[in-house]
Amino acid sequence: MSDPSLRDLMTNPLIAPSLKPALPKLFAGTLSSSLSGLSMLGALWCLVRLIGDISSDWVIAAVVLWITAALFAAAASWLAHDAEAAFSGRLRRKVANHLIRLPATALSKQSDQSLRNLVSSDIEKLHHMVAHLPSEVANFAILPLASITLLMSMVGPVALWVLLPGIIASLYYLVVVPHVSARDGAARMQVMGEVISAVDDYARGIRVNRIYGRQSGALAAYHDSTKRFTDNMVMWVSKVATLAGMAVALLQAVTTFAIAYLVSYDHDAMTFAATLFFSLAIVTPVLRLGHGLDYVSTGRASMGRLIALLQNPTVPTGHITQLNSPTTLEIRDAELSIDDIQVINGLNHTFKADALTAITGPSGAGKTTLLLILSGLEPLQAGSIQLAQVNISELDEQTRHQALLSIPQGGDVLPATVKENLRLSSPNATDEELTSALHKAQLTVELDSNAQTLSGGEQQRVGIARVFLSSAPIILLDEPTAALDKIKATKLIEELKHLARNQHKTIIIVTHDKTLAAITDAQFELERKIDTENLS
Numbered sequence: 001m002s003d004p005s006l007r008d009l010m011t012n013p014l015i016a017p018s019l020k021p022a023l024p025k026l027f028a029g030t031l032s033s034s035l036s037g038l039s040m041l042g043a044l045w046c047l048v049r050l051i052g053d054i055s056s057d058w059v060i061a062a063v064v065l066w067i068t069a070a071l072f073a074a075a076a077s078w079l080a081h082d083a084e085a086a087f088s089g090r091l092r093r094k095v096a097n098h099l100i101r102l103p104a105t106a107l108s109k110q111s112d113q114s115l116r117n118l119v120s121s122d123i124e125k126l127h128h129m130v131a132h133l134p135s136e137v138a139n140f141a142i143l144p145l146a147s148i149t150l151l152m153s154m155v156g157p158v159a160l161w162v163l164l165p166g167i168i169a170s171l172y173y174l175v176v177v178p179h180v181s182a183r184d185g186a187a188r189m190q191v192m193g194e195v196i197s198a199v200d201d202y203a204r205g206i207r208v209n210r211i212y213g214r215q216s217g218a219l220a221a222y223h224d225s226t227k228r229f230t231d232n233m234v235m236w237v238s239k240v241a242t243l244a245g246m247a248v249a250l251l252q253a254v255t256t257f258a259i260a261y262l263v264s265y266d267h268d269a270m271t272f273a274a275t276l277f278f279s280l281a282i283v284t285p286v287l288r289l290g291h292g293l294d295y296v297s298t299g300r301a302s303m304g305r306l307i308a309l310l311q312n313p314t315v316p317t318g319h320i321t322q323l324n325s326p327t328t329l330e331i332r333d334a335e336l337s338i339d340d341i342q343v344i345n346g347l348n349h350t351f352k353a354d355a356l357t358a359i360t361g362p363s364g365a366g367k368t369t370l371l372l373i374l375s376g377l378e379p380l381q382a383g384s385i386q387l388a389q390v391n392i393s394e395l396d397e398q399t400r401h402q403a404l405l406s407i408p409q410g411g412d413v414l415p416a417t418v419k420e421n422l423r424l425s426s427p428n429a430t431d432e433e434l435t436s437a438l439h440k441a442q443l444t445v446e447l448d449s450n451a452q453t454l455s456g457g458e459q460q461r462v463g464i465a466r467v468f469l470s471s472a473p474i475i476l477l478d479e480p481t482a483a484l485d486k487i488k489a490t491k492l493i494e495e496l497k498h499l500a501r502n503q504h505k506t507i508i509i510v511t512h513d514k515t516l517a518a519i520t521d522a523q524f525e526l527e528r529k530i531d532t533e534n535l536s
């Protein structure tokens, strides 16, 4: 699919609403930028007049116009960057809101790197393009037009010849550079990708690399790809940058001077000076066209990726805010295929209230997927999840969050203390309550210790402690005992059973461990669906 056009910025329903409130400031920025450029041309004109009429008036007028140009340029920059900041803030919030509401399977298709890019560099590239467009409109349209009008009025149509360097420069930047870049760009991007993966691999395997030295794995790949990247860059620079340098040198000075002389040699010195200066005012911006086009093309590519992300449907929500009591949980006639593989097929079950249920089954049977479905994070293709006899997709999002707490497998903690991590779920809990919750989750650790320096299993138990602080009536846990020894795992199961019974909660865990499942209040076994027709 080709990248969206600049028009899409204004018309695409996923991007335009974030830009629209910033448009008045962008237009004001364009106007200021144009006035700044016109003031510069005015100052130039005063200097030209000085040649024919040596008077301090022209010098004063030129200085005033230069100062005016500087003030307008500052205003233009402030307006454009203010508009850009508001636009990127709105878009960033929109993308972040969208990402956290994506179905689990859609989210799993994005790598960590592409998620990072979507919320940071892609938005930066797009707002960079938006911030620079006003001054580019002034540079590439209004200033050349004003210069050409002046030249035509002074020298006549023959002055159009001074456009020649600008036209040649434009063709170079619009045709030659993109052609060379497109040919070498893909190879450069591939090497760049290899450098990034090698750095990533090296960072992850830093201890291993320390043991095995430079020759091994990621470090060797890093050396190899950086070398190829450097060679490739040198080759590219020698092809494109050298030609660009020659073009600037020839077009800006020699050729423009020669043409200006050719078209105005029989006029007076003032007209000759005006022709030379104003023709440079046309050619100089064009020589910066490469940079202009670079950020427009990267901005458009980023806009394409952001639109593709925002086009993904989010998990459905409704407006129901009241829940019947008791808060029962059932799954009815559920069907779900992921990438054309049927994972859940006609599933029906009512989970026992005030009890701890264990979901068991062989690897790949769909236990984690079922937990995601029950938490409302993976929409079904058919059937429904009934929470307190309401279809979960009709529940208001906040109501769903208050009714359901889901603790995924593995530990994800924020870079803060254990206390701060727990306080996110229960802001008013006392230190005693927090310590008691940690204790029930089979974790003995200081509340002020750094959560990120805990082991993976300990981090997971910080998450499990939230279960004992939460007021949600439905609690889902994926493999909560995976990192625990037998004694601690059994104690945790007993604590969860106790919580379910005493505080009227429906607690559901996924476990591989049949002996642990046997001591829960109820079991629900999933079978692995094997396509027997394809087995010999």
Ligand SMILES: Nc1ncnc2c1ncn2[C@@H]1O[C@H](COP(=O)(O)OP(=O)(O)OP(=O)(O)O)[C@@H](O)[C@H]1O
Binding pocket: 104, 105, 106, 108, 109, 338, 339, 343, 361, 362, 363, 364, 365, 366, 367, 368, 369, 370
């Ligand atoms: N995001 C995804 N993309 C593609 N396939 C997926 C995705 N998530 C799950 N699946 C597939 O769905 C099936 C069930 O996966 P799931 O993780 O739910 O199984 P599980 O019973 O929890 O397995 P395990 O016990 O090994 O954790 C598997 O065949 C898996 O490959």
